[in-house]
Amino acid sequence: MLAYRHAFHAGNHADVLKHLVLARVLRYMAAKDKPFRYIDTHAGAGGYQLKGAQALKNAEHRDGISRLYGRARLPEMLADYVNLVREFNIASDASLDAETQAAQRADKGYTPPLSLYPGSPSIARALLRPGDSMRLFELHPADVRTLAAHFDGQRGVQILHEDGFAGLKGQVPPQPRRAVVLIDPSYELVSDYGKTVASLREAVGRFAEGVYMVWYPIVRRVEAVQLPKRLAGLAPKGWLHVRLTVKDVDPQGFGLTGSGLFILNPPWTLHQELAAVLPTVVELLAQFEGAQFEIEEQPA
Template sequence: MLAYRHAFHAGNHADVLKHLVLVQVLQYMASKDKPFRLIDTHAGGGGYALHSSQSQKKGEYLQGISRIWGAGDAPPAVADYLRLVRRFNPDGQLNLYPGSPALSQMLLRRGDQLRLFELHPTEFKILTENTRPGRQVQLAQVDGFAALRGQVPPSMRRGVVLMDPSYELVSDYAKVIDSLRDALQRFAEGVYVVWYPQVSRVESIQIARRLQATAPKGWLHVRLNVQQPDAQGFGLTGSGVFVINPPYTLHAQLAACMPWLTQKLGQFEGANHLLEHHAV
């Protein structure tokens, strides 16, 4: 079943949180001399036109990136993220939104590696149009969960895995846990960034606790709740990002910006965030 298209949701509040965390992780990795590999298991199309029919259908970016695009008081971590989104829009207008492949390519140095996997045929076609493959960047139209096994450990022994499936199928939750357990056995020192939706589903409620059980060392969990469910009790009320082996700088960076982000993106008085971590 491959009905999910991220273009309908590009630049929404979940993208803002996910990409804010990703940018901080990659900047930390790039602060060390040794190269690293980024493995993006569900790369999507790489970049999105916010005035396309898909993005305009629900206009989710209006409650996400659009709310903070012109902010002059953004905390440092948010400012880092916004700087890259603006770089993706050289005319100064918010017309395009960079997916994780585009953000990653703006931060990779010579010698770093990017491995992009996307199974959806339409998304993969767009990804190939938005990405120039080569020695540094490789992409494949395969299941990212399965592909991860052949990517860890990377030869340079430094790596980041971004795992953000659509969770369109309930089985994705179990696949995330199983894939992580297998990858950690192969590459325990890697940094693993897992995004998940906050929806009315028991698997969504339990996933953070299950991810904690997989973490052999330290972890960080950040969650942002910005809207109430609809009249039937459904809808994407927020999202969370769980990081295994997070950079030691990440907790302080997020602590400084999450109250600001909650205030900017919150759509009801009860909007809130959670930030917790465990270090060994």
């Protein structure tokens, strides 16, 4: 949907869950010598100005990354994610030369002001190695221009001004046969739920070994409630489903109360790692007494 701009929501609680898990999955993949591909069906702009007009309209980051940024003694998995945001802010400071940026990254006691938030492609770029590759789909003309400028012809990165639902088919199986696929549409159109299932079904049929991550919003919509069950039917080799609820519905009974991730072929360590870190995430991001997380898993 071309009216949707993620800049209005950058760094919110949903981004925290999505990028916390994405970073861990990518680190798991990078622990093996064999190259892999990262495929993002709805890549967005790659990075967002938290002090820009769009982000400040609702300032959703204040109840997301801003509650974590700069905190000491976070659990290792959460600290790793926050450090990626820290390093993105350092690397994006055009006033600093490369030597100063390297010194600031090395100084773990230094935390720059939080003015920028990395999108999923930037989280991935920070963790991929030489030899790994990226395929980034984005339909919005302004965001795809920003994405292209952000990556500026970097080796191994292809930016595709195409529909990611349709384009995923042509990206799997990759060579070599290792990949992480992130599917995270806005779901502002109800049809996105069906397109997510259809696109994933076709991709899994072509490449069952891939790690597929599907993000979805926790909202009072029947399609959102049914989505995890529909995705479970597509998993030939096991799945993990995590949900994070941090706020109550609005007075009319609506609103984004949290989000979920459904992962096909998850790393075998992920359930235990999430169970250890999510109590802290709930504690820091909770906006009402009913804040909670849930993890379900069906092993391969």
